[in-house]
Amino acid sequence: MSEPNVALVTGANKGIGYEIAAGLGARGFRVGVAARDDARLQEAVKTLVEKGVDAFGVLLDVASDTSVAEAAAQLSRLDVLVNNAGITGGMPQHPTGVGLDTIREVVETNVLGVIRVTNAMLPLLRRSESPRIVNMSSSVGSLTRQSAGDQGPISAAYAPSKSFLNAITVQYAKELRDTPILINAACPGYCATDLNGHRGHRTAEQGAAIAIHLATLPDGGPTGAFYDDEGVVPW
Ligand code: NAP
Numbered sequence: 001m002s003e004p005n006v007a008l009v010t011g012a013n014k015g016i017g018y019e020i021a022a023g024l025g026a027r028g029f030r031v032g033v034a035a036r037d038d039a040r041l042q043e044a045v046k047t048l049v050e051k052g053v054d055a056f057g058v059l060l061d062v063a064s065d066t067s068v069a070e071a072a073a074q075l076s077r078l079d080v081l082v083n084n085a086g087i088t089g090g091m092p093q094h095p096t097g098v099g100l101d102t103i104r105e106v107v108e109t110n111v112l113g114v115i116r117v118t119n120a121m122l123p124l125l126r127r128s129e130s131p132r133i134v135n136m137s138s139s140v141g142s143l144t145r146q147s148a149g150d151q152g153p154i155s156a157a158y159a160p161s162k163s164f165l166n167a168i169t170v171q172y173a174k175e176l177r178d179t180p181i182l183i184n185a186a187c188p189g190y191c192a193t194d195l196n197g198h199r200g201h202r203t204a205e206q207g208a209a210i211a212i213h214l215a216t217l218p219d220g221g222p223t224g225a226f227y228d229d230e231g232v233v234p235w
Contacts, residue, residue, distance in 0.1 A: 004054065005128075006077045007215065008032035010062055010117060011085030013040040015193035016136065018048075019208035020082050024215060025053030029080065034071065036061035036085075062113030068120045078124035080215045083114040084136040088158040088195060095156040103157045110161035115168060125181060133183040134214045135169050137226065138162045141185075144234035166226055166235055173224025182217050186210045187228040 007024045011017040013035035025031045025048060033048065033055050035041040041057045048055035060071040062085045089106040092098075114135055125131040141162025145151040152159065169185045176183060188207030192200040200207075210229050226233040 003077070004028055004030040005079040005130075006030045006032065006075070007080035007082065008034055008058065008075070008078055008121065009082040009084055010034045010060060010113075013037070013044040015195065016188050016191055016204045016207040016211070017082070017084035018044055019203075019205045020084060020211045020215075021055065022048060022051065022053060023205075023208050023212040024080065024082075025051075025055060027212070027216060030054040030056070032056055032058045032075065032078075034058040034060040034085075036067070060117070062117055063108050065116060068116050071117075072120040072124070075121075075124055077127070078121055079128040079130065080132045080134075081118065081121050081125060082134045082136065082211055082215055083117055084134075084211065085113060086110050086136060086195070088155075091153060091155070091158075093156045093158065094154050098156045103160075106157040106161045107164065110158070111164045111168065114165060118172065126179065129180065130219055131179075131181045132215050132217060133172070133181065134211045135165055135183070135185045136211060137165050137169070137185040137187055139187045139189075139228065139233055141166050141187075142226070142233055142235060169226070170224050170235075177223070180219060182214075182221055182223040184214045184217075184223060185226040185233075186214050187226070187233050189228060 007029040009021045012021040012033040045057040061067040089102045140152045140159040190200040191202045191207035192198040
C-alpha cells in the first residue's frame, strides 16, 4: 500500500484551520496539525484522531524562525501546505490612529509567517509529486473591493496584510512556474470564529471548503490566483 499524502495546516487548533485539517483528513491525508500552544495542539489532535483522522501534532509558531525550523525538521514528507494561521491585531485600525506595533505584529504573522513557513517547507514540497500551497487570505485584501468601499471596516493592518499576502502569492507562483507546485490564495468568506467574535454568517467548515479545494487541485491546475467559493476574487 502506498504511503498517504501528508498535509500541514498552520493555526489548526481551532476555527477554519481545524476544519481544513478535518476535511483533508477525511480525504485520506495524513494531517500535521500545527499550532503554537502545546495544550491547544494536543487537544485538537486528540479530537481529530477520535474522529478517525490520521492526525499528528506539530508545535509551530509562525512568528518564530526557531520554531518553524524545528517544525520543518520533524517532517520527512510534505505534499500540501496550508498557511492558515492569522490574526487581525484588533479593531479599530484607522490609518491615522493605529499603532505601528500593531501593524508590525499583524505583518509578522500574516505575511512574514507565511514566507517563513513556506520557505522552510519548500525542500519537502519539492520532493512531492503534486505539491500544493494554499495561503489563507481574505476578500478584505482585495484592493479592487476595498477601493469600491464595501469590504469590511477601515483596517490599516489586517486588510493590507492580506493584500501583501496576495502579492507574495503571485511572486511565489512566478518563481515556481516551472515546477509542479501550485500556490493560490483563498478567501473563506465571513465565518463565525474567535477571529471576529463569532459574528460571521458562515461556519468554519464552510470557510474551509475553498482551501481544501485548492489543496487538492489536479496537476496542471491554476496557480498564482485568488479564489473563494464563487470563483476568482479580483486582486
Ligand atoms: P481563529 O479561529 O482566530 O484561528 C486563527 C488560528 O491562527 C488559531 O489557531 C491561532 O492560534 C493561529 N495563530 C495565530 N497566530 C499564530 C502564530 N504566530 N503561530 C501559529 N498559529 C497562530 O481565526 P479563523 O477565522 O479560523 O482564521 C483562520 C484564517 O482565515 C486566518 O488567516 C484569517 O485571517 C482568515 N480569514 C478568516 C475569516 C473569518 O471570517 N473568520 C475571513 C477571512 C479570512 P491560537 O489559538 O494559539 O491563537
